[in-house]
Amino acid sequence: MENTGTDTLPLNMISSEEQETVCIFGTGDFGRSLAFKMLQCGYSIVFGSRNPRTSSLLPSGAEVLSYSEAAQKSDIIIIAVHRDHYDFLTALTEVLRGKILVDVSNNLKINQYPESNAEYLAQLVPGTRVVKAFNTISAWALQSGALDANRQVLVCGNDSKAKQRVMDIVRSLGLTPLDQGSLIAASDIENYPLQLFPMWRFPFCLSAVLCVFFFVYSVIRDIIYPYVYDKKDNTFRLAVSIPNRVFPIVALMLLALVYLPGIIAAILQLYRGTKYRRFPDWLDHWMLCRKQLGLIALGFAFLHVIYTLVIPIRYYVRWRLRNVTVTQAIAKKENPFITSQAWLSDSYLSLGILGFFFFVLLGITSLPSVSNMVNWREFRFVQSKLGYVTLILCTAHTLIYGGDRFLKPSNLKWYLPLAHVLALIIPCTVLVIKFLLILPCIDKPLTRIRQGWERSSKLSK
Numbered sequence: 001m002e003n004t005g006t007d008t009l010p011l012n013m014i015s016s017e018e019q020e021t022v023c024i025f026g027t028g029d030f031g032r033s034l035a036f037k038m039l040q041c042g043y044s045i046v047f048g049s050r051n052p053r054t055s056s057l058l059p060s061g062a063e064v065l066s067y068s069e070a071a072q073k074s075d076i077i078i079i080a081v082h083r084d085h086y087d088f089l090t091a092l093t094e095v096l097r098g099k100i101l102v103d104v105s106n107n108l109k110i111n112q113y114p115e116s117n118a119e120y121l122a123q124l125v126p127g128t129r130v131v132k133a134f135n136t137i138s139a140w141a142l143q144s145g146a147l148d149a150n151r152q153v154l155v156c157g158n159d160s161k162a163k164q165r166v167m168d169i170v171r172s173l174g175l176t177p178l179d180q181g182s183l184i185a186a187s188d189i190e191n192y193p194l195q196l197f198p199m200w201r202f203p204f205c206l207s208a209v210l211c212v213f214f215f216v217y218s219v220i221r222d223i224i225y226p227y228v229y230d231k232k233d234n235t236f237r238l239a240v241s242i243p244n245r246v247f248p249i250v251a252l253m254l255l256a257l258v259y260l261p262g263i264i265a266a267i268l269q270l271y272r273g274t275k276y277r278r279f280p281d282w283l284d285h286w287m288l289c290r291k292q293l294g295l296i297a298l299g300f301a302f303l304h305v306i307y308t309l310v311i312p313i314r315y316y317v318r319w320r321l322r323n324v325t326v327t328q329a330i331a332k333k334e335n336p337f338i339t340s341q342a343w344l345s346d347s348y349l350s351l352g353i354l355g356f357f358f359f360v361l362l363g364i365t366s367l368p369s370v371s372n373m374v375n376w377r378e379f380r381f382v383q384s385k386l387g388y389v390t391l392i393l394c395t396a397h398t399l400i401y402g403g404d405r406f407l408k409p410s411n412l413k414w415y416l417p418l419a420h421v422l423a424l425i426i427p428c429t430v431l432v433i434k435f436l437l438i439l440p441c442i443d444k445p446l447t448r449i450r451q452g453w454e455r456s457s458k459l460s461k
């Protein structure tokens with residue numbers, strides 16, 4: 001068996017004259033892009049192909065041989081072939097024995113096959129050391145220099161030396177290898193590029209459902225109802241007024257839903273008397289996407305702030321102000337200054353501003369670059385304490401606004417405050433239960449459960 005003699009040396013021991021030879025099976029898009037990048041980085045490339053002839057598509061400097069000839073040139077072989085066509089490799093079992101096979105393949109669907117492609121490859125060609133890598137990088141990203149794309153290469157394999165060599169290659173290409181452990185991780189790595197925002201799906205769907213519900217409710221209340229009873233055309237409210245009612249409600253509900261699973265978990269732990277039992281799957285999933293829920297809530301809060309800032313320049317608002325002034329002037333009437341009204345309006349505005357400020361702070365601390373700078377206790381402090389302060393401020397803001405607007409005796413009709421009542425149910429419930437949970441008589445047993453006391457006392461029995 002011919003060998004280049006360099007490929008058993010670690011990468012950093014190879015002198016500039018001695019290039020490590022890497023073999024790539026398959027001259028398709030991915031094989032070519034990877035070869036292009038590797039040639040740039042000083043590797044010598046040998047392609048294995050069904051039709052071994054040089055073509056203008058292939059990067060210059062690469063050799064093209066038959067599969068079995070190419071395999072003999074290197075002890076690292078990158079299999080840039082789709083899984084469906086792996087069969088030809090069985091005939092090469094002897095040539096491939098002891099070599100490192102890098103599986104780069106992806107599937108079309110999540111969990112398309114019972115076993116991962118890399119495990120299938122390892123079964124198909126026994127005696128080889130299979131490493132899964134590169135499937136998270138696209139051919140396009142490799143060719144365009146990967147500057148604006150994901151640079152992380154997830155790597156896994158059962159042979160740690162083989163894995164290390166592949167990780168060295170990944171690093172020398174300017175990419176970041178992430179060791180994911182043994183080949184069992186391959187199915188997760190293969191599913192990874194096929195996932196579409198897995199953690200964002202539930203928050204997105206939930207916020208869409210809430211938006212639609214409150215939008216329809218507001219349209220019925222502010223447009224259809226006045227039209228049916230007073231023949232008033234209020235359709236212009238669709239543009240600003242109604243979105244500015246829907247967005248803060250959805251923001252507040254989502255923010256409360258960030259803290260609700262933690263409370264449900266605490267109640268479950270108290271009820272079970274132990275922390276050593278799994279939470280139901282729905283609760284687990286909900287806990288995992290709290291950050292996404294919070295960020296979407298922050299987005300809605302932003303929209304509410306912007307929509308609120310434009311209120312004074314709206315035609316309808318300016319018209320009403322002028323109209324009221326003129327009417328009062330003609331009637332020679334004056335509006336008395338009501339101090340309690342001034343207090344209410346100023347305090348709800350101030351609560352809103354502070355709530356939004358803490359909300360933004362919360363969002364900033366959840367950014368990885370910031371959360372990497374704080375330790376676990378600091379992170380918990382910010383996300384939990386600051387989070388509850390935000391929730392209290394925003395709930396109080398909505399409470400005062402809703403109370404001020406809708407609970408005046410003249411306005412008190414059942415259909416008027418419903419949206420606000422609905423919006424406030426979850427935040428108020430969360431805050432009340434949280435308050436109960438921090439009472440010493442509940443907090444102490446909960447802390448004991450969370451520190452694992454129950455288990456140790458059971459074990460010692």
Ligand SMILES: NC(=O)C1=CN([C@@H]2O[C@H](COP(=O)(O)OP(=O)(O)OC[C@H]3O[C@@H](n4cnc5c(N)ncnc54)[C@H](OP(=O)(O)O)[C@@H]3O)[C@@H](O)[C@H]2O)C=CC1
Pocket residue numbers: 025026027028029030031048049050051079080081082083085088104105106107134135136137138139140
């Ligand atoms: N394209 C991309 O962005 C990415 C691709 N991948 C993975 O890389 C692998 C290759 O993908 P890609 O290069 O895009 O695919 P292509 O279809 O462009 O190339 C596949 C290559 O496989 C070889 N091959 C061997 N046996 C057969 C056969 N029986 N029928 C057809 N082709 C065969 C061919 O090379 P030859 O003619 O020289 O024998 C062919 O060029 C796949 O497993 C894919 O999942 C992973 C990440 C990203």
Ligand SMILES: [Fe+3]
Pocket residue numbers: 248304352397401
């Ligand atoms: Fe508001």
